[in-house]
Amino acid sequence: MYPVETRQLTKIYASGLLKRFEVRALEEVSINVSPGEIFGLLGPNGAGKTTFVRILLGITHPTSGTAAVLGEPATNYRIKKKIGFLPENHRYPMHLTGEGVLRYFGRLSGMGGSHLKKRIDELLHIVNMNQWRKMKIRKYSKGMLQRIGLAQALINDPELIFLDEPTDGVDPVGRKEIRDILKHLRDEGKTIFLNSHLLSEVEVISDRVAILKNGRVIKSGTVDEFTTTADEYEILYDGIIDDDLLALIQAIDGSVRLENGILHVAAGNKESINSVLDALRSHGIFVKSMSQRKSTLEDSFINLINEEPKQ
Ligand SMILES: Nc1ncnc2c1ncn2[C@@H]1O[C@H](COP(=O)(O)OP(=O)(O)OP(=O)(O)O)[C@@H](O)[C@H]1O
Ligand SMILES: [Mg+2]
Structure with missing residues (x-):
């Protein structure tokens, strides 16, 4: 079973006034991600990366083709318990503190009590945000927000993690820390699906990558196959x-x-x-x-x- 498996996934958005214009965001995209690998989906702006992840999460529906996640159709809500997601440009309620965000999302995942408290402590240490846990996220820098976002994506100890531009706005030291966290998660057997346009980063951590352009996969393979x-x-x-x-x-x-x-x-x-x-x-x-x-x-x-x- 592939944790992520799509066959000829196509998404056409109707856009513009009266929805008269078609945007072909994905065209017959077939991608398999193996268990325990870090998979990087690359592509220039507008290539269709976010659309792809949104379909896998059941947020957007494909025009045609199939998408399966952890062996179930992407629309199956029961698999959500096993999935973590860091959205691109996420917005959390600004009045919350860092630990408040994690509590909020933990509760949404059905967690509570001492189990949740312990998990929050653990994650704040992992993402190196413990000292700012009581600060309102309104005052956070972009890099701090990304770290809390990553912790949020991991709150339910997911098997499969989707990260849409996880190191956006993070400084080089923070990026290295995030890469180390991702490698550690992979070593624990988690599967990680990464969207990014930061190629140098994807290169160091991904096991396999696919390049998307105008909604089509133009090449996929191991990083070694790309770098001659x-x-x-x-x-x-x-x-x-x-x-x-x-x-x-x-x-x-x-x-x-x-x-x-x-x-x-x-x-x-x-x-x-x-x-x-x-x-x-x-x-x-x-x-x-x-x-x-x-x-x-x-x-x-x-x-x-x-x-x-x-x-
Ligand atoms: N809700 C929508 N309605 C209409 N068009 C959309 C919608 N969402 C995305 N698109 C279009 O689909 C195409 C793919 O967008 P998408 O956000 O998936 O690209 P991306 O690869 O994630 O880009 P970026 O690197 O900028 O995040 C773009 O042309 C975009 O304008
Ligand atoms: Mg995107």
């Missing part, structure tokens, strides 16, 4: 490589290039790479690092988005 390794090493160094030295190392290995202060050498011939390094060192150049170049998910995403002809 170039057959080339990059050498970072301290010192000055003048024309003579460059000519000398190019005579050792013809593939050597010097670009923007970084040496590039083809990965094929290990012996000549070693000789290049020796020559550099013997001419007083300090070799700081040598690494194989990898394209980032961002490079791959931008290429895909630009390549694909407009629908």
Whole structure:
């Protein structure tokens, strides 16, 4: 059983005055998410990511196709107990304190008493908000609101968690903390579905990703499949490589290039790479690092988005 399984999910919104215009938000989207994985749905603004999640939560209904969550149709309200959700641009009642928000949502999930109190304490520690628990959320920063939002999504200890742009407005330290929380949840066996346009982040935590554009999946796979390794090493160094030295190392290995202060050498011939390094060192150049170049998910995403002809 896939925790999330859609088949040819299509959503057409009728919009505009008299609902005369069609917005094709999703076109035949088929996605399977495996148990215990972090799945990242990526795509530019308006690609259909939020619509997809809203259908899985039973908030919006598809025009055609099917959506199943934890083995049940997405409209089955009983599965809601096992699901957590952090909406995009969420709005909680501003007069509540941080812990008040969690109490409110805990009660909505049918929790109460000491069990709820214990869970709130636990979550406030996990999201690092304990010291602000008594402050009204009106005074919270965007990052603080996101942390409380994440705690809210976890209040009922869900099996499956949907997060729509979870690190929106969160500073780099906070983002790292959120990533660590998500990894920890995955290690506990939870399944996490993430919508994001922050590619560098999705890259570090997702097991698999799909790229949505104009409502269609244009590519899906593991992050490794998206990030190709170039057959080339990059050498970072301290010192000055003048024309003579460059000519000398190019005579050792013809593939050597010097670009923007970084040496590039083809990965094929290990012996000549070693000789290049020796020559550099013997001419007083300090070799700081040598690494194989990898394209980032961002490079791959931008290429895909630009390549694909407009629908
Ligand atoms: N209730 C609605 N009525 C009409 N059109 C809608 C509605 N909700 C979304 N849309 C349209 O559907 C398309 C997909 O929107 P959606 O919010 O799912 O995109 P998204 O990928 O989440 O974008 P973002 O990255 O900006 O959050 C957009 O063209 C949007 O204008
Ligand atoms: Mg969205």
